[in-house]
Amino acid sequence: MNVNIVWFKNDLRLADNPALHAALQSAERILPVFVLDDHMPAIETPGGASRWWLHHSLSALAADLRVIGAELVLRRGEASHIIPALALETGASAVHTARAHEPAMRAVDKQVATALQVHKIEFHRHLSAALFAPERITTKTGGVYGVYTPFSRACFDAGVSEDELPVPTNIPGVRNIASDDLSSWALLPTQPDWAQAFPASWQPGEAGAHQKLAAFLQTAVGPYADARNLPGQPGTSRLSPHLHFGEISPRTVWNRAVHAKGQGVQTYLKELLWREFSMYLLWHHPNLASVPIRSEFANFPWADDRAGLRAWQRGQTGIPIVDAGMRELWQTGWMHNRVRMIVASFLVKHLLIPWQVGEAWFWDTLVDADLAANAASWQWVAGCGADAAPYFRIFNPVLQGQKFDADGTYVRRYIPELAALPNQYIHAPWDAPEIILTSARVTLGRTYPKPLITLTQGRERALAAYRQISKSGQHD
Ligand SMILES: Cc1cc2nc3c(=O)[nH]c(=O)nc-3n(C[C@H](O)[C@H](O)[C@H](O)COP(=O)(O)OP(=O)(O)OC[C@H]3O[C@@H](n4cnc5c(N)ncnc54)[C@H](O)[C@@H]3O)c2cc1C
The missing domain is CATH 1.25.40.80 (Serine Threonine Protein Phosphatase 5, Tetratricopeptide repeat)
Known part of the structure; x- marks a missing residue:
């Protein structure tokens, strides 16, 4: 009886899944496996919101597989050991998996390939993501x-x-292979359950x-x-x-x-x-998540502004569109792309906080946290990436808000304490006359923060910092 292993990674689906399809072409029995690899570097270990998603996604995949005859085997530990060991235990002739793009995962794939080769077990990596x-x-x-x-x-x-690959109708599984219980991985938050509002927005699977x-x-x-x-x-x-x-x-x-x-x-x-x-x-650029593509940015004079970072993370900067975005992220695990650009620009330019710090916060809080998209986008906003927005083009968050959230729908949704302000002031409450603030029950500094920094001041400070690394005049 010929067995093939399908090692699921970020290809948690049955439809158009090249690894699964190829395995089914050449084996009578299939062992579907997912490994939670605790030995990955932090930069490739899923953050909190991603772990919430992963739990539900694995649960959905296991249920879908069960309907067509196979049990998903869950194992925790080093994939480079677990996959070859399972191949030997089941007498598998081949392992099929999705091709990784992330550097640490690519290294693990190589280790698995070497270990399997020793036992003359085939290893196939399929383009999937x-x-x-x-x-x-x-x-x-x-x-x-x-x-x-x-x-x-x-x-x-x-x-x-x-040509898309069909959903298999029957997967003859392998019996009696030990599997972890998904709940033992504790991927879901305990107390406080910060993900309680996520199911209203998402159905993983x-x-x-x-x-x-x-x-x-x-x-x-x-x-x-x-x-x-x-x-x-x-x-x-x-x-x-x-x-x-x-x-x-x-x-x-x-x-x-x-x-x-x-x-x-x-x-x-x-x-x-x-x-x-x-x-x-x-x-x-395997170091995309930590090293700026434009090398002169390695010497950028960043600030160590912990209070600013905390205010940004909590949606308490006093700039409504920035705070609305950061609260959307916290409440739903996602943020609109336009607002991601605005909050990222504010952090990196007005607050002079390194883009890697913002990237790490996104990594932990986004349900879509993706090493490639997150790193490339942060580098893009920071002006240090490939084809990036030039650093000196600094988003004005108030103008961005007025242009893309003209009637304040978005800001009011996430900042209820400003909801009663008229549209004219919803993106810049500090410009509102006292009488308008009072009738909207807004007291700046009490019901909603005063801006951390005036936008002109922040912009000038950012440009001055940029001049320090562009003195050579190569990148004006
Ligand atoms: C600072 C910053 C960080 C980001 N981090 C991530 C991240 O960790 N993961 C992530 O998937 N996206 C990231 N993005 C890109 C983008 O914001 C999201 O992909 C998008 O908001 C997802 O919403 P959507 O599915 O409704 O997008 P749609 O507008 O419906 O786009 C369809 C799909 O295209 C892809 N896409 C769209 N825009 C981009 C983009 N600029 N870069 C890469 N892919 C894109 C996404 O897969 C998206 O699902 C980031 C953007 C910024 C500015």
Whole structure:
């Protein structure tokens, strides 16, 4: 009886899953396994919100597998030991898994490959998380793209296959293999349960992913090009955690979007390619999460502003759009992309706090925390990444709020203490006359904080800091 192991990573789905499909082609029995690897560096260990998601996603996958005949085996420890040991225990002839993009996970894959080779067990890594293998997208001279637009053109030229792999109807499993109990991993928060509001926004697992996609393509993809910038409206797909955990394949999302009707389709495909570009950057810059691509930023004169950081994390900076974003993140495990850019820019530029510190907070609090997208986006905002927004272009959070949340819907949702302010002052309460503040029951410094820093002061301080690293005049 030939056994193949399917080692699930961030491909927690049955549909269009290349590792699962390939394993089923060449074995009579399948052992599906997930390993919680405690020995990964902190930078690749899931944060709190991701662990909440992982618990529910594994539970959904286990239930889906059980329906078609297989038990998901859960093991905790070093994957580099556990996978080869399970292969020997079951007499497996091959292990199939998703290809990793993250550096520590890539190293683990290599160790597993070496250990399996000793026993002449095959090891197959399948492209699963990305649309394109990173080495497939090269410049005309075979080089690496550093700029998004030509990269995205090359992706459009390469094309995405329409052939998706079917959901298996029957997976003959292997019996009597010991598995951990998911609850023993304690992935869920205990007291206080900061995730109690998450289920109102999310249904982790493959079914939830497909529902989100269908709902988006039915109603929101049409106006997406404009609506995606308005945090008060449900204008985006909210697929990011589902895509991160691989509950739906990027190929499925791409193909369904291509066939959907609506003006926003092209813009949506381009956003999917930002995700692709992030993975590509991480592949070519394995230190993306800690080291700025533009090396002069290694000497940036950052501030050690712990009080500022704490106020930012808690949504108490006194800048309404920033605080609304940080509270949305805490309450739902997600933040709208426009607001992610605003809060990140405020931290890095107005507060001069290193982007890696903001990146770490996002890593712990986002349900879609993704090493590639998070690192690439923080570097982009900080001006030190590939194809980044120039550092000296500093977002004014008040103007951003007035433009993208003109009627204050978003700010009022997350900052109820400002809800009674008229639209004119909702993004800059410090400009409101005393009588307006009083009638809205707002006392700055008491019911809502005064701004941590005036925006002009913060902007000038940021530009002065930037001048210190750009004295050479290479990057004005
Ligand atoms: C500072 C900062 C940190 C971020 N950290 C993460 C992160 O950890 N994980 C993450 O998935 N995204 C991250 N993003 C990118 C983006 O904010 C989210 O992908 C997006 O908000 C998810 O919402 P959505 O699924 O509704 O997006 P949609 O607008 O519906 O886009 C569809 C999909 O495209 C991808 N995508 C869209 N924009 C980007 C982008 N700029 N970069 C990479 N992929 C993108 C996502 O997978 C998303 O689900 C970050 C952005 C910023 C500015």
